[in-house]
Amino acid sequence: MATHKLLLLAGDGIGPEVMEEVKRVIAWLEKAGLASFAIEEGLVGGAAYDAHGASISEADMALAKAADAVIFGAVGGPKWADVGYDVRPEAGLLRLRKDLELFANLRPAICYPALAEASSLKPEVVEGLDILIVRELTGGVYFGEPKTITDLGNGQKRAIDTQVYDTFEIERIAAVAFELARTRRNKVTSSEKHNVMKSGVLWKEVVTQLHARAYKDVELDHQLADSLAMQLVRWPKQYDVIVTDNLFGDILSDLAAMLTGSIGMLPSASLGAADAAGRRASMYEPVHGSAPDIAGKGIANPIAMIGSLAMALRYSLGQGEVADRIEKAIAAVLDAGKRTADIAPKGTPSISTSAMGTAIVEAL
Amino acid sequence: MATHKLLLLAGDGIGPEVMEEVKRVIAWLEKAGLASFAIEEGLVGGAAYDAHGASISEADMALAKAADAVIFGAVGGPKWADVGYDVRPEAGLLRLRKDLELFANLRPAICYPALAEASSLKPEVVEGLDILIVRELTGGVYFGEPKTITDLGNGQKRAIDTQVYDTFEIERIAAVAFELARTRRNKVTSSEKHNVMKSGVLWKEVVTQLHARAYKDVELDHQLADSLAMQLVRWPKQYDVIVTDNLFGDILSDLAAMLTGSIGMLPSASLGAADAAGRRASMYEPVHGSAPDIAGKGIANPIAMIGSLAMALRYSLGQGEVADRIEKAIAAVLDAGKRTADIAPKGTPSISTSAMGTAIVEAL
Numbered sequence: 001m002a003t004h005k006l007l008l009l010a011g012d013g014i015g016p017e018v019m020e021e022v023k024r025v026i027a028w029l030e031k032a033g034l035a036s037f038a039i040e041e042g043l044v045g046g047a048a049y050d051a052h053g054a055s056i057s058e059a060d061m062a063l064a065k066a067a068d069a070v071i072f073g074a075v076g077g078p079k080w081a082d083v084g085y086d087v088r089p090e091a092g093l094l095r096l097r098k099d100l101e102l103f104a105n106l107r108p109a110i111c112y113p114a115l116a117e118a119s120s121l122k123p124e125v126v127e128g129l130d131i132l133i134v135r136e137l138t139g140g141v142y143f144g145e146p147k148t149i150t151d152l153g154n155g156q157k158r159a160i161d162t163q164v165y166d167t168f169e170i171e172r173i174a175a176v177a178f179e180l181a182r183t184r185r186n187k188v189t190s191s192e193k194h195n196v197m198k199s200g201v202l203w204k205e206v207v208t209q210l211h212a213r214a215y216k217d218v219e220l221d222h223q224l225a226d227s228l229a230m231q232l233v234r235w236p237k238q239y240d241v242i243v244t245d246n247l248f249g250d251i252l253s254d255l256a257a258m259l260t261g262s263i264g265m266l267p268s269a270s271l272g273a274a275d276a277a278g279r280r281a282s283m284y285e286p287v288h289g290s291a292p293d294i295a296g297k298g299i300a301n302p303i304a305m306i307g308s309l310a311m312a313l314r315y316s317l318g319q320g321e322v323a324d325r326i327e328k329a330i331a332a333v334l335d336a337g338k339r340t341a342d343i344a345p346k347g348t349p350s351i352s353t354s355a356m357g358t359a360i361v362e363a364l
Numbered sequence: 365m366a367t368h369k370l371l372l373l374a375g376d377g378i379g380p381e382v383m384e385e386v387k388r389v390i391a392w393l394e395k396a397g398l399a400s401f402a403i404e405e406g407l408v409g410g411a412a413y414d415a416h417g418a419s420i421s422e423a424d425m426a427l428a429k430a431a432d433a434v435i436f437g438a439v440g441g442p443k444w445a446d447v448g449y450d451v452r453p454e455a456g457l458l459r460l461r462k463d464l465e466l467f468a469n470l471r472p473a474i475c476y477p478a479l480a481e482a483s484s485l486k487p488e489v490v491e492g493l494d495i496l497i498v499r500e501l502t503g504g505v506y507f508g509e510p511k512t513i514t515d516l517g518n519g520q521k522r523a524i525d526t527q528v529y530d531t532f533e534i535e536r537i538a539a540v541a542f543e544l545a546r547t548r549r550n551k552v553t554s555s556e557k558h559n560v561m562k563s564g565v566l567w568k569e570v571v572t573q574l575h576a577r578a579y580k581d582v583e584l585d586h587q588l589a590d591s592l593a594m595q596l597v598r599w600p601k602q603y604d605v606i607v608t609d610n611l612f613g614d615i616l617s618d619l620a621a622m623l624t625g626s627i628g629m630l631p632s633a634s635l636g637a638a639d640a641a642g643r644r645a646s647m648y649e650p651v652h653g654s655a656p657d658i659a660g661k662g663i664a665n666p667i668a669m670i671g672s673l674a675m676a677l678r679y680s681l682g683q684g685e686v687a688d689r690i691e692k693a694i695a696a697v698l699d700a701g702k703r704t705a706d707i708a709p710k711g712t713p714s715i716s717t718s719a720m721g722t723a724i725v726e727a728l
């Protein structure tokens with residue numbers, strides 16, 4: 001049995017709490033002889049800043065590059081609101097994405113039947129919802145240069161950010177979306193603002209050409225990002241796979257996640273390109289953030305974090321059946337009515353982070 | 365009685381249909397001796413392109429500058445999908461915004477009690493919703509240079525858009541938000557992505573400083589744009605005034621409008637700075653777009669368009685009571701159960717665009 005090299009980066013806020021439960025699942029899988037792991041742990045975000053003044057150390061970056069998969073918690077919090085721009089918690093996350101070339105961010109928004117009531121939307125609008133947002137993750141305004149603030153004198157400053165996209169960046173993320181659509185409901189919606197942005201014009205052109213060249217069997221739609229935000233609220237089930245740039249993807253995937261009413265349930269994958277040996281860098285993380293307001297209380301929902309491990313087993317570690325088994329255990333626990341506070345209907349009892357972890361391990 | 369110089373730019377799609385109903389309201393107001401207008405009409409968007417190859421003519425730009433207010437319908441449609449970038453329908457709208465220096469876009473998202481059921485959200489989430497998005501409208505990535513597509517050879521192109529904000533641009537839009545908050549529930553939420561964008565860093569800094577200097581009586585919050593998108597879906601009533609940049613404002617205001625379930629109901633105002641005489645350029649338009657799919661069928665909802673005239677009467681023409689009167693007529697028509705197709709519950713009868721116009725004129 002192959003031993004999987006994992007790097008666990010718990011990060012800040014509720015990150016360490018939910019990562020604890022992942023470790024318990026890992027321990028159980030090893031004990032049951034279902035998988036074998038070589039685990040490293042590192043620091044990222046505010047935790048790394050506190051330890052060594054950078055949002056991730058060179059040593060941890062090296063571990064990330066050597067790992068079969070990185071399992072990432074969450075970063076950020078008010079404690080680091082005033083640290084320098086280059087060492088802010090998010091910089092560690094962005095460096096991981098950029099240096100590992102994790103250009104493809106897969107964010108499923110799935111509404112678990114048992115949880116449809118938790119959504120702020122009407123049950124009929126979200127029941128059975130299953131969309132996949134494919135977000136470009138290493139380009140666009142996140143990394144484009146110039147990215148500066150200049151003092152103009154007279155009390156005036158000028159801030160500049162630059163959105164840059166090259167053909168190949170759009171092409172490779174669109175290919176990921178088309179391939180994934182083929183394994184699902186065969187429909188891709190590409191989103192940009194070609195009516196005001198040149199990057200939107202190029203985006204639409206490249207996606208259209210790639211479609212015509214190699215994916216005619218997949219249905220392709222184009223939708224402006226503002227209109228997509230509206231339609232996601234109105235009737236999200238009209239979508240299957242949505243492909244969009246880094247910044248629109250940031251906003252639209254959070255929107256889509258919140259439609260399900262249970263953002264504490266949703267894992268995500270960030271993938272690089274496969275090399276000749278079929279190996280690709282990868283990082284798995286919950287869609288939710290560090291939630292500083294509830295950190296330390298032991299009430300965070302560990303399901304998205306445990307689901308991220310399952311995604312890693314399926315997409316990076318070649319152990320799809322073990323992933324299935326974890327996901328079934330999660331579903332069983334939900335069916336049994338176990339709820340952390342975020343997904344418990346108002347006025348009903350909820351269980352702690354570790355009780356949820358225990359329940360999942362027991363269901364395994 | 366002052367005669368108001370209005371320029372009507374109906375535009376494309378359902379624009380001309382809903383503008384017809386505005387004209388009927390104008391005619392009624394004149395006949396009733398409640399207001400006096402000097403009306404000009406012009407072309408914008410695809411209609412202008414078809415007539416003279418530009419998305420707005422110089423003559424119509426001159427009329428817009430001379431007007432007390434511009435009443436704008438909507439632009440765009442598949443017919444003009446392949447015209448050049450500089451003459452696309454949206455270019456006319458963007459030129460009006462830029463050349464009239466309409467930096468402040470006010471987009472109310474109000475849920476009419478009679479229509480709460482039309483929302484895809486649970487009634488308790490949206491009933492009584494009343495938020496105001498204050499969107500910066502003449503800066504950011506919409507207008508920043510460079511904005512180019514370059515051929516790199518080897519089949520590769522590079523697209524660049526530039527987000528630029530100067531201190532004064534942020535300051536003046538934030539001031540509008542604070543002033544408006546004072547007339548409402550006294551709370552401003554400022555939104556950006558300071559964790560990845562330098563413009564977000566400057567935005568947050570300028571808003572914070574202006575607040576400390578002149579608006580300490582107003583409650584101020586900062587929220588990342590992705591997180592705001594989520595929170596708008598989860599519990600929108602937590603907000604009063606939201607101030608944000610051009611691109612985030614585009615997406616978030618459409619999202620907020622759709623929460624109400626009746627985007628065909630929502631007007632918006634775009635305002636310039638007041639000159640020494642207190643005169644400011646202004647344009648009023650429905651939040652909805654040109655809706656090419658239903659254009660020509662006579663089923664579009666004219667209420668947002670008529671509401672835009674009411675907003676113009678209140679904010680630019682000094683006739684607040686006449687505005688009240690129009691808004692009361694709209695409310696009365698809704699209370700009487702009259703619905704266009706977009707706001708009629710499934711399976712219930714709906715009335716046409718002109719029947720809705722007639723009902724409102726009769727209620728007046």
Ligand SMILES: CC(C)[C@H](C(=O)O)[C@@H](O)C(=O)O
Nearest residue numbers: 076090093094250559560590
């Ligand atoms: C933490 C932040 C930099 C990040 C982003 O903007 O990409 C987060 O919002 C996300 O979506 O993963």
Ligand SMILES: CC(C)[C@H](C(=O)O)[C@@H](O)C(=O)O
Nearest residue numbers: 195196226440454457458614
């Ligand atoms: C038509 C388009 C250029 C415009 C924009 O992006 O600003 C529209 O979406 C709006 O919000 O008024």
